[in-house]
Amino acid sequence: MGQHLVGNHIRKLRFNHDEMTQQQLADKAGVTRQTIVALEKGNYSPSLELAFRIARAFGLSLEEVFFYGEE
Amino acid sequence: MTYQEKKSIVSILSTILITAGYWAYMYPQRPGGGLESAETFRYWGSFVLVLTVISIAAHIVISIAFNIVYRISTGEKEPGFADELDKIIELKSHRNSFLVFILGFMAAMASLVIGQPSQLMFVILIAAGFAADVTGSASKLYHYRRGV
Numbered sequence: 001m002g003q004h005l006v007g008n009h010i011r012k013l014r015f016n017h018d019e020m021t022q023q024q025l026a027d028k029a030g031v032t033r034q035t036i037v038a039l040e041k042g043n044y045s046p047s048l049e050l051a052f053r054i055a056r057a058f059g060l061s062l063e064e065v066f067f068y069g070e071e
Numbered sequence: 072m073t074y075q076e077k078k079s080i081v082s083i084l085s086t087i088l089i090t091a092g093y094w095a096y097m098y099p100q101r102p103g104g105g106l107e108s109a110e111t112f113r114y115w116g117s118f119v120l121v122l123t124v125i126s127i128a129a130h131i132v133i134s135i136a137f138n139i140v141y142r143i144s145t146g147e148k149e150p151g152f153a154d155e156l157d158k159i160i161e162l163k164s165h166r167n168s169f170l171v172f173i174l175g176f177m178a179a180m181a182s183l184v185i186g187q188p189s190q191l192m193f194v195i196l197i198a199a200g201f202a203a204d205v206t207g208s209a210s211k212l213y214h215y216r217r218g219v
Contacts, residue, residue, distance in 0.1 A: 023147075030154070031154040031155070031156070032074075032075075032150040032152075032154050032156070032157065033073065033074075033150075034073045034074065034075050034076075034150075034156065034157075034215060035154050035155070035156040035157075037073060038156060038215075038218055038219075041218070042218075043217060043218025043219070044156055044218050044219055046155070047155055050155060
């Protein structure tokens with residue numbers, strides 16, 4: 001598929017938040033586990049709204065969870 | 072493999088089984104005699120209508136059975152809603168499915184233009200419907216595995 005320029009630290013952040021499971025994060029963000037899997041693999045760039053919901057689930061700002069381009 | 076990926080595979084397999092089973096049962100019963108007789112048109116009309124009804128009913132039953140097996144085998148409950156990724160993938164799979172059906176429809180009309188029997192037109196239309204259904208499920212599987 002196309003190159004996704006929006007990257008994220010979701011996997012690392014889950015680990016740092018008491019090894020939160022993908023399902024737990026999905027429940028907090030209001031999406032399915034499949035979507036968290038796709039985000040972690042870099043197969044999907046979330047909508048702005050979902051990005052905010054995921055950042056809020058970790059109690060962090062958007063930039064601490066997502067980045068644009070290479071990092 | 073996630074729920075959506077497994078469901079897409081089950082959908083492809085069930086479409087193949089339903090269509091092949093129905094075809095194997097009904098095709099030998101096609102009327103003989105004149106290719107353009109009223110009986111022939113009635114046969115193909117009922118073929119398509121009954122296949123549509125059976126296909127919908129079978130997909131519902133298979134989907135319920137799959138959910139039960141999924142819950143028992145994984146201990147997880149199936150997602151009860153479609154999120155933004157599901158909706159994007161649904162749209163893409165519908166687009167691909169529609170494209171395949173339209174190509175089949177055009178081929179069916181072309182068969183009439185070049186003077187082929189109407190029976191061939193019905194066969195192409197049914198094949199296009201089958202291919203469109205499989206393409207939709209295969210597109211879902213592809214996008215769930217490879218992203219959008």
